[in-house]
Amino acid sequence: MATFWAGLRGFDVASWSDEEGALIEDPAGREPWIGFARVPEAKAAKNRCHPDLTAEDFETEVARAEGMGGRTLDVHREPFWDWNVMVDPEGNEFCLGRPLEAGAIGGWAFDCADDARAAARFWAQMLGFDEREGSPEGVLLVERVEGTDPWHWIWLARVPEPKAAKNRFHLDLETDDLDAEIDRVERLGGRTLAVRRERSWDWNVMTDPEGNELCLGRTRPGAPGPPGRDAR
Numbered sequence: 001m002a003t004f005w006a007g008l009r010g011f012d013v014a015s016w017s018d019e020e021g022a023l024i025e026d027p028a029g030r031e032p033w034i035g036f037a038r039v040p041e042a043k044a045a046k047n048r049c050h051p052d053l054t055a056e057d058f059e060t061e062v063a064r065a066e067g068m069g070g071r072t073l074d075v076h077r078e079p080f081w082d083w084n085v086m087v088d089p090e091g092n093e094f095c096l097g098r099p100l101e102a103g104a105i106g107g108w109a110f111d112c113a114d115d116a117r118a119a120a121r122f123w124a125q126m127l128g129f130d131e132r133e134g135s136p137e138g139v140l141l142v143e144r145v146e147g148t149d150p151w152h153w154i155w156l157a158r159v160p161e162p163k164a165a166k167n168r169f170h171l172d173l174e175t176d177d178l179d180a181e182i183d184r185v186e187r188l189g190g191r192t193l194a195v196r197r198e199r200s201w202d203w204n205v206m207t208d209p210e211g212n213e214l215c216l217g218r219t220r221p222g223a224p225g226p227p228g229r230d231a232r
Contacts, residue, residue: 107153
């Protein structure tokens with residue numbers, strides 16, 4: 001898995017542990033790191049959170065992803081975006097398409113069965129994103145940036161089915177003042193599921209108003225980084 005995603009994203013493997021998993025990082029430091037955790041259970045349902053990736057020559061990139069072990073599930077050619085729904089070798093979904101517009105470098109999509117507007121408010125206020133547009137299909141949030149800097153998006157998609165299993169993909173967010181940020185996120189509608197305090201990273205496992213998991217944590221002073229980064 002780490003090899004697939006490192007090759008797909010052009011990331012470096014920062015750490016590896018047969019017991020804990022792996023961590024890969026963008027050598028340019030522009031994109032978030034990706035961690036891989038070993039778990040005993042198999043994938044039981046569609047992930048309700050997945051990454052949206054972009055490439056100028058995305059059809060060539062689709063072929064490259066398939067050559068590395070990815071698989072196309074569906075093909076979409078719409079007026080606003082061309083993309084393929086794909087899965088990695090473990091069956092985790094992601095979308096690969098053309099950039100939405102100049103500066104857009106990718107993002108994340110969340111399924112919402114109850115209230116996409118409430119979920120959009122939660123993520124916009126938590127991350128400081130702006131709402132670009134809403135439609136019967138969902139709500140689009142965009143990152144606030146200066147000038148022509150690259151930006152990410154979050155798409156809150158309305159779906160009919162409720163959440164049935166743990167997402168096998170989620171966002172890990174870091175903050176300097178963990179207790180204050182946890183309190184703020186809970187006031188926005190988030191909920192704490194578990195509290196973890198480890199040797200290198202303190203974090204809470206939380207959910208958004210739709211039940212989609214996220215982790216909110218801080219790196220301990222002097223520690224190398226999130227779980228896995230100091231694994232041997």
